[in-house]
Amino acid sequence: MITTTSYVVNLREAVDPRQVGRKAATLARLRRDGFPVPDGVVLICEALDDALAEAGLPADAPADTVATIEVPPAITSGLRAAVRRWHGAPLAVRSSGVEEDLAATSYAGLYATVLDVTGESRLLEAVRQCWASAFSEPVTSYRTKSDGQSPRLAVLVQPMVHATAAGVAFTADPVTGERGVVLVEAVRGLGERLVSGAAAPDEWVIHGDSAYRRTTTGEDAIDAAVATAVATLARRVEQHLGGAQDLEWALADGELVLLQARPVTTLPQQQVRPVPVAADPPPGYWTREASHAPAPVTPFTRVVASWRTPIYRNMCAQLGLLFDTIDFRDIGGWQYIRVVPLDANDRPGRIGTCVAAMRADICGRTVGRWYEEWQGEFARRIANMRDVDLA
Numbered sequence: 345m346i347t348t349t350s351y352v353v354n355l356r357e358a359v360d361p362r363q364v365g366r367k368a369a370t371l372a373r374l375r376r377d378g379f380p381v382p383d384g385v386v387l388i389c390e391a392l393d394d395a396l397a398e399a400g401l402p403a404d405a406p407a408d409t410v411a412t413i414e415v416p417p418a419i420t421s422g423l424r425a426a427v428r429r430w431h432g433a434p435l436a437v438r439s440s441g442v443e444e445d446l447a448a449t450s451y452a453g454l455y456a457t458v459l460d461v462t463g464e465s466r467l468l469e470a471v472r473q474c475w476a477s478a479f480s481e482p483v484t485s486y487r488t489k490s491d492g493q494s495p496r497l498a499v500l501v502q503p504m505v506h507a508t509a510a511g512v513a514f515t516a517d518p519v520t521g522e523r524g525v526v527l528v529e530a531v532r533g534l535g536e537r538l539v540s541g542a543a544a545p546d547e548w549v550i551h552g553d554s555a556y557r558r559t560t561t562g563e564d565a566i567d568a569a570v571a572t573a574v575a576t577l578a579r580r581v582e583q584h585l586g587g588a589q590d591l592e593w594a595l596a597d598g599e600l601v602l603l604q605a606r607p608v609t610t611l612p613q614q615q616v617r618p619v620p621v622a623a624d625p626p627p628g629y630w631t632r633e634a635s636h637a638p639a640p641v642t643p644f645t646r647v648v649a650s651w652r653t654p655i656y657r658n659m660c661a662q663l664g665l666l667f668d669t670i671d672f673r674d675i676g677g678w679q680y681i682r683v684v685p686l687d688a689n690d691r692p693g694r695i696g697t698c699v700a701a702m703r704a705d706i707c708g709r710t711v712g713r714w715y716e717e718w719q720g721e722f723a724r725r726i727a728n729m730r731d732v733d734l735a
Contacts, residue, residue, distance in 0.1 A: 350422035351391040355384035355500070363388045365440025365498040370585070370605050377584065380577075381602050384502035385426040389442065391419045392475050392497050404479075411476035415468045423471070424464060427501060434504040435461040437470035439477055442496035444606075454483050455497070459536060460504060467501075474499045505601050507594035509565035510535030511545055513578040514608055516588035521612040523588065526550040526575035530565040535592055535603070550575035559634050566595065573600060581605050623676030630673065630680040637679035646674055657684075662706060664698025666691075 353364065356376050361369035364386040375381035396405065399413040427435065439455030456477035458470035477483060478495035511530035516523045529538065529545035537543040544561040548571035555568040555575070566574075574593055577600055582589045588611060592604040641649070649672065657669035668684040686694065701707075 350425070351388055351394075351419045352422040352426040353386050353388060354426075355381075355386060355502075358386040358388075358498075361442060362496070363390070363498070365389065365442050365496070365500070366444050367438065367604060367606070368440040368498055368500045371500070371602075374581065374584070374602060374605060379581065379584075379602050380600055382502045382505055384500055385423075386440065387419070387423060387471060387499040387501065389496045389498045391499070392478070392495075395419065395475070404484075407476040407479040407481075410479050411472050413472065413475075415471060420464075420468065423467065423501070427467065430503050432462065434459075435467065435470075436502050436504050437461050437467065437474060438500045438502070439474040440498040440500045441478065442498075454480070457536070457539075459534065471499050505594045505596050505603070507534055507596050507601070508532070509570070510592075510594040510603075511538055511565070511574075513574050513591045513593060514588070515578045515582040515591075516608055516611055518590075518608055518610045520618070522618075524551065526578050528555075528566075528571045528574045528578075530571070530574075531563050532565045535594060559632070570595060577602065621677045625675050626673060628682055630675065630682050633672070633679040633681045640677040641674060641679055649679075661697070663701045664694045664696070666694055666698075 355368065355372050358364040358368045358372040359376070364372070368384075368386045371381045371384070372386075375383075395413055395416055396403075396410070398416050401409065401413065437458045439457065441455055444455065454477070456473045458473055461467050461470045475497060478497040483495070509530055509532055511528060512535070513529070514527045517525055517527060526549075528548040528550060530548065531538045531543045531545045538545050543563065546557055546561055546563045546565060547559045548555055548566070548568070549558045550572055553572060555571045557568075557571075574591075577593065578589060578591050581591060581602070585605065585607075588608040589605050590608045591602065594601045594603055652672050653669055659665075660667060660669055666686065668686050668690070671682050671684050673680050673682075
């Protein structure tokens with residue numbers, strides 16, 4: 345039972361989303377049902393309500409004002425007693441909104457999370473940061489209703505998970521709507537690197553027990569076995585909660601840890617069915633060109649881009665680069681590339697060409713010609729084309 349004298353409830357007991365927010369309530373349910381959710385405590389929503397009231401602030405107080413309010417002594421003492429069990433270990437302090445993680449509203453990335461929190465003063469500061477995030481412009485713009493009431497926000501406090509790898513997993517493809525697949529994104533270390541955009545993840549696709557890495561950014565955070573284990577955990581959560589799930593997970597000491605589960609909110613109403621496309625891969629080692637061509641190419645794009653391979657060959661020759669060209673191919677509707685090595689007869693002279701190109705500043709002069717000559721010419725040609733009667 346939750347008592348508002350301490351304002352704090354153990355995570356296993358925090359099952360009422362109206363009091364502890366949806367994130368904490370979902371994790372409490374999963375922890376009680378045997379899923380690998382870390383221990384935690386929750387500072388209930390009434391703590392924010394009472395702190396605002398004691399500070400004399402309205403429901404629409406500015407976020408920067410909320411970030412500096414005094415945390416009432418009753419809240420401080422309850423929180424201090426609750427975290428004593430972790431003996432000063434670094435903490436993760438996470439917002440848990442009543443309106444977040446719903447089927448139609450996720451609030452993903454809008455509320456604050458503060459990591460590696462140590463000491464009482466930093467803990468209270470982190471709580472204020474979470475509270476203030478509920479009054480930030482992105483959250484107030486996203487909120488579906490306010491009714492003149494202050495946001496309902498709890499704060500989840502857990503010991504830090506010292507992850508060697510972390511990421512997210514979707515039990516359905518959020519783009520195509522395909523339900524028979526799990527997508528796993530992984531980075532090294534903490535998942536905050538992925539959420540904040542500091543690192544781009546490797547992406548794994550798991551069909552049944554088969555896992556393959558669709559894209560790689562050099563993180564090499566996990567292997568196929570770990571990706572399959574993440575997918576298995578994700579499917580268990582999906583079955584337990586009912587409906588496609590978006591999970592946050594971490595790998596610590598070789599064990600998977602579940603950090604969040606919420607419904608996937610962007611699934612198409614009608615699942616997109618893949619159309620079989622014939623593919624005839626040419627010889628050699630080819631890599632998907634996912635950075636500039638993340639989607640299958642259209643016929644028009646294929647024609648426009650057909651000039652690239654010979655132009656790159658010309659550029660490599662002029663600049664003395666130590667490869668022949670970058671070869672672009674359409675394989676099964678997707679863009680693939682490979683680096684073509686130099687012919688043995690061309691190798692001796694390339695170093696000299698490179699030195700001469702650098703001394704002549706070919707690259708700098710080419711950039712200068714763009715601004716001084718070609719850009720204006722293209723602008724004139726575009727203007728003339730706009731005057732053409734397309735009929």
